Amino acid sequence: MNRLQIRSKWKEITKDKVFFTIKNKLxxxxxxxxxxPTVLLxxxxxxxxxxxxxxxxxxxxxxxVELIDALLNDFFASKMQQVDALSxxxxxxxxxxxxxxxxxxxxSVRRQLLMYREIEKDADMVFIGTKNGLYMDSADVTKMAADYDPRERAWFKQAVENKGKIVITSPYISSATGNLVFTVAKETADGRGVAAMSISTKKLAEITRTVSIGKEGFVFISDQDRKYVYHPTSEIGSPMPEGEMTSNLYKTDTGYFQYKMDGVLKKMMFSTNASSGWKIGGTMYxxxxxxAASPILKSTLIVLVLSxxxxxxxxxxxxxxxLKPLRKxxxxxxxxxxxxxxxxxxxxxxxxxxxxxxxxxxMASSLRALIYKVNDNAMQLAASAQQLxxxxxxxxEAGKQVAQAVQEIANGSAQQVVQIGETNREMNDMASQLQAVSHNTDAVSDSAQHTQETAQEGTEAIRTVIDQMNAIGQKVKTLSDDVTGLGDRSKQIVSFTTVITEIASQTNLLALNASIEAARAGEQGKGFAVVATEIKKLAEQSSASAKQISQLIAAIQKDTDMTAASMETATHEVEQGMLKADLAGRSFEQILSSLDSVAVQIAQVSQATQGMAANSENVLNAVDAVSHISEDTAAxxxxxxxxxxxxxxxxxxxxSSSAxxxxxxEELQETVAKFKV
Structure with a gap:
């Protein structure tokens, strides 16, 4: 199997487990x-x-916001001091x-008002109002209508309501100058009226405009009536829009909140000016x-991609x-x-x-050596089995020949018994059948000679059988020793598989140690924990293969034990055969001895035949003796x-045992032939 076929087969094995391969896991x-970590970072x-x-x-x-609040406090401080002094x-x-x-x-009052206007350069107008409805300002010629009643104005009402305190009004259009102003006012010490100073909102705009938040953010000021004192895009004095922003702005004195206006998400930091009660809001987009964070995001993405x-x-x-060594x-x-x-x-x-x-x-080298030994033993076993x-x-075949010879002897003995019987019957008419008796005696002599020759051949065959049985016994003993040696080598194979199992166990232990070290390493060691798990699986596969080899060797050893038992039975049967062959040899020797006696007796019969006429009784007795001998021979x-x-x-x-x-x-050779060494 070449490398391409191996990889093709490996892909076929793992095609349904693509995600669970070590490569994909790693x-x-x-x-x-x-x-x-990179994305999170x-x-x-x-x-x-x-x-x-x-x-x-x-x-x-x-x-x-804090800067504007501080600037407003500084801005209001001098005006409030002047108004306080005037009052x-x-x-x-x-x-x-x-x-x-x-x-x-x-x-005298006009001069005082004019003096304070000159002192406070930001003042639009310095004026007073009395509780009996009189009005006087710092202008040389007032522009107020003759029926102007200061008591109806917000600055007068607020100052009277806050007796002893300086108040700052919301922006309004001055009737005296036509400018957009706010007024700083306080009730006079004698309680007869209110001293006030109007300030143009342009100065507030100049102060506030100098402060910006980010690129598009801005600061605005609104009064207690929720009207703009300053806003970069809205008209001063215009009401603030109803909604989330205005509501949150006037909930507390200071704070921070997020809101959406015209679909744009904004944030606002605000505080309340202690001097005026106005709200100062800082808006940012x-x-x-x-x-601002976009360049950082781009840099982070570049670092992420590069890393x-x-x-x-x-x-x-x-x-x-x-993976390269694992693939190998x-x-x-x-x-x-x-x-x-x-x-x-x-x-x-x-x-x-x-x-x-x-x-x-x-492991592969040990298995090769093991298979070589098993193959050699199997070949020796096959050769011994063939020889056996x-x-x-x-x-x-020799036994069949012996059986055939014995059968021929038996047939000859039967014929001999028949002939002796005929001789016995014919002895009654010895006188008339003497010539026939002589002829029959010659025939008996020939048969005895033939029987003797056959018995001699049977004796030689039995000796051959005994020699072959001895050779078989020696072969069976040699084969039994070979089978015993094969069993010993099978035990050696078992010891080799035990070594393989121990190696797999040590590898498994090594993988376990690697898993423990990987677990100590934390997240960085997870990949090596997976590698250790795969090594552990390989060790388990090696152990399983060793177990299969042990099972195969156990089967071979079982067959070897059966073969040894069969060889022991065969050895016993050969020993029995040798005993029986020896017994048959002794029997043939007895037959041969008996045939020798028969030959002697036939010779005696032949001699007696010559004198039969003189002593027929002796002939009859001799025939009876021959009959007894023939019966013994047949037995x-x-x-x-x-x-x-x-x-x-x-x-x-x-x-059968040899087969x-x-x-x-052959089965052992076929099993060993499966291995390529």
Missing amino acids: IFTFMVILLV SYVSYQTARQNVDSQMVSSSREA RIVDLSAVKAADNSNIGVQD ESEIAD TLIGSLMVAAIIFSI INEASLLISEGDLTKQIEIARADELGVLSSNFNK SASSEQIT CIEQVAASTEEQLASMEEIA LLSKMA
Whole structure:
């Protein structure tokens, strides 16, 4: 099987388990280890940068609001001091009304108002109002209508309501100058009216406009009536829009909230000016936060892509260094599972995979040596079985010849008995049948001679049988020793498989230690934990293969034990056959001895025949003796025939055992032939 066929078969084995291959597990594990921390780090970095930008913008907004609040306090402080001083020194009792007018006339008061206007450069107008409805300002010629009643104005009402306190009104259009102003007012010390100073909102706009938040963010000011004191895009004095923003702004004195206006997401930091009660709001756009964090996101993505590429290359190198030796081991194990033990793994490494490949090569070498020994023993067993079978066939054939010879002897003995009987009957008419008796005596002599020759041949055949039985016994003993040696080598094979199992167990223990070390390594060791798991599986497969080899060797040893038992039975049967052959030999010797006696007696009969006429009684007695001898001879021949049949049956059993032994040897050779060494 070439490398292409091995890989094709391996792909066929693993085609339904694509995701569960070590390669995909390692890729998945390393990519998770690589991408998850990198993506999380990138995400956290981006979110941290975004939060930092957001915090900076919120901090900038807070600083802007606090700056405007401080500037307003400074701006209001001098005006409030001037109004406070004016309210203490102005004498409203001296103010007189002009004819048919509410406009007050008093030079000393006018000079005081003019002086404070000159002191406070930001003042639009300095004026007073009395509780009896008179009005006087710092202008040389007032533009107020004659019926102007200060008591109806907000600045007058608020100052009177907040007796002893300085109040700041909402922006309004001044009737005196036509400018958009707000007024700082306080009730006079004598309680006769209110001293006030109007300030143009342009100064507030100049102060507030200098402060910005981000690129598009801005600061605005609104009064207690929810009207804009300053807004970069809305008209001063215009009401604020109803909605979430305005509602949240006036819930508390200070705070921070997020809102959406015209579909745009914004954030606002606000506070309340202690001097005026106005709201100072700092608005910033959420999009600016994303725009500010966008370069960080781009840099993070570039780092993510580069680190992923570099990490992927490193992961690919690591996976390749692990999978290449594993693929070689898998290919070698697949060849061994197919019976090819010639594959050697060439991995020049000092790590666990190198040790595993070295142990694998040692296992393959041990198996090759084992198969060589088993094959040699199987060939020897087959040869011995063939020799035993051939010897059994020869002995069986010799036994058949002996049986045939014994049958011929039996037939001759039967004929002899018949002839003796005829002789006995004819002895009654000896006188008339003397010539016939003489002729029959000659025939008996010939038959006896033939019987003697046949018995001699049977004796030689029995001796041959005995010699062959001795040879068979020696062969059977040799074969029994070979079978015993085969059993001993099978036990050695079992010891080899035990060594293989111990190696697999040690490899399994090594994989377990690797898993423990990988678990100690945490997330970074998960990939090596998977590798250790796969090594453990390979060790378990090696152990399973060793177990299968042990089972095969156990079956071979069982067959060997059966063969040894059969050989022991065959040895016993051969020994029985040798005993029976020896008995048959002794019987043939007895037959031969008896035939010698018969020959002597026939000679005596022949001699007696010559004197039969003189002594027929002696002839009759001699015939009776011959009859008895013939009967004894027939009985002996029957015993020889029975022994020969038993010997032939034993030879057939030996032949059957030899055939079984030969079949077992062939099966053993077929089993060993499955392995390519």
